Amino acid sequence: MHPKVSPxxxxxxxxxxxxxxxxxxxxxxxxxxxxxGLPVLEVTLRSHEALRAIEIIANQVEGAVIGVGSILTEMQLNAAQSAGGWFGVSPGVSERLLQALKLNDWPFLPGASTLSEIMILRDAGFMEQKLFPANIVGGVPMLRAISGPVSDVSFCPTGGITPDTADDYLIEDNVFAIGGSWIAPVDLVRAKDWHEIGRRARNAANLGRQWRTAV
Structure with a gap:
């Protein structure tokens, strides 16, 4: 079994x-x-500055748990680890990336959008997966439908989740966390609006509190 991200x-x-x-x-x-209240971050490799940003956070922000997202290749996998990432995330998994992951004991959250992909990742030892893009591939109804046949797989749905729909996901037994881009969208980061980002973070930290248990 591959090392889990949830711990x-x-x-x-x-x-x-x-x-x-x-x-x-x-x-x-x-x-x-x-x-x-949001110490776990997913910094995506969607900019030229991403790896440098990860290094800065790793060295300067105490308490930050850094996930590195949008990993597509073995080269990016290795670079993410070297930059200081605690775990990796991918939108999906190619055959080549999956082979690299099998040889790597870094905690990783691979993306899946179909039951077949979920089963392939399960067979490879990934019992925690990212359902992506969650709202497009079926959202909560999808999670409920697959909870029977793959009841031992847990998910971090990401993609299209909003503050209004977040709790709908978090209440599901096969969801251990959710990913959200609404908390610190690019426009607020560009504007350096830390006040608004902080407000959104506090609200997000309270989501699902009634179902929260220590991992």
Whole structure:
């Protein structure tokens, strides 16, 4: 069985999904999220500054648990680990990436969008997966439908989740966390609006509190 991501979350239920275009924003953004109750972050490799941003957070923000998202290749997998990531995330898994993951004991959350993909990842030892893009592939009804045949797999749904729908996901037994881009969207990061991001983070940290248990 591949190492799970959930033990790193320490009960955290919401993971902000981040695109950091300017590495200078990395420290204040991460500090804002950690200070407001969201210590687990997914920094996506969707900008040229992403790896540098990860290094800055790893070195300067105490308490930050860094996930590295949008990993597509073995090269990115290795770079994410070297930059200081605690775990990796992918939108899906190619055959080549899956082979690299099998040889790597880094906690990893591979993406799946169909039952066949979920079963392939399950056979490879991944009992925690990212359902992506969650709202498009069926959302909560999808999670409920697959909870029977793959009851031993847990998910972190990501993609299209909003503050209004977050609790609908978090109440499901086969959901251990959710990912959300609404907390620190690119426009707020560009504007350095840490006040608004902090407010959103505090609200997100309270989501699902009634179902929260220590992992």
């Amino acid at each position: 790193l979350l320490s009960g955290t239920k919401v993971i902000p999904v981040l695109v950091i275009e300017n590495a200078d924003d990395a420290q204040p953004l991460a500090q804002c999220l950690v200070d407001n």
